[in-house]
Amino acid sequence: QSVLTQPPSASGTPGQRVTMSCSGSSSNIGSNTVNWYQQLPGTAPKVLIYNNNQRPSGVPDRFSGSKSGTSASLAISGLQSEDEADYYCTAWDDSLNGNWVFGGGTKLTVL
C-alpha cells in the first residue's frame, strides 16, 4: 500500500491529452513539492517534473504538472507512442523524521 495514491492505469490515443492524479496528505503533498518520474520499460526512472511544475532540460513541454492542496496531477498533451511508460509521483513526507514517499505508479498505454 503506497502512501501516495495513483490510478494503476491510464490510456489514450496518439495526439490526445491524458492526465493522471496523485493524492496524498498534509504531511507530504500538503507540505512539500511534488516530483514525477517516468520509467520506460527496462530502464531506471528519470525525472519528468520537479517542484510541482518544473521540467528538467530535455523534457518536452508536452509534459506539465500541477498541485493543489494534497493532490497533484501530471498532464501529457499530444500523446506519442514513446510516452508509453510507468509514471510515479513522489513527495517528501515530514512525518517520522522525514522520508520520501512514492505513489504506486500509473501505467500509461498508448492505444
Next chain:
Amino acid sequence: EVQLVQSGAEVKKPGESLKISCKASGYSFTSNWIGWVRQMPGKGLEFMGIINPADSETRYSPSFQGQVTMSVDKSISTAHLQWGSLRASDTAIYYCARHTRSSGGWRLLDFLGQGTLVTVSS
C-alpha cells in the same frame, strides 16, 4: 556531468550477506545526501532510506529499518547498501539516487544510478 554508477547484478542464496555499491562522480560527494530505492519485480518504487555522506547520518524508512544498512566511503565517493542475511523477498532492483535540496526549499532525487539487480534464490 553527474553520474551514479552502481555495481553489477548479484545472485545470492538465502542467508548470505551482500554489499552493493554506488559510485558518484561529477559533483562534490559530501554536498548531497544519497538515497536508496527498491523496485521489486513488476512492482513500484519504494524509498528505503537516505544517508549524509558528510557525516554518515542515516534515516531509514520504517519498512527497512533493521533490514539493511547504508554506509559511505568518502575517500572513494561511494555509497553502499548491505544485507546481513538475505531473504528471497529481497529480490529486486535497487537504485541509488542523489538527493538535492534547493535554496528555495524543494527537494528532489535528481540523479539515479542504473540500478543493481539482486536475485536471492536457493
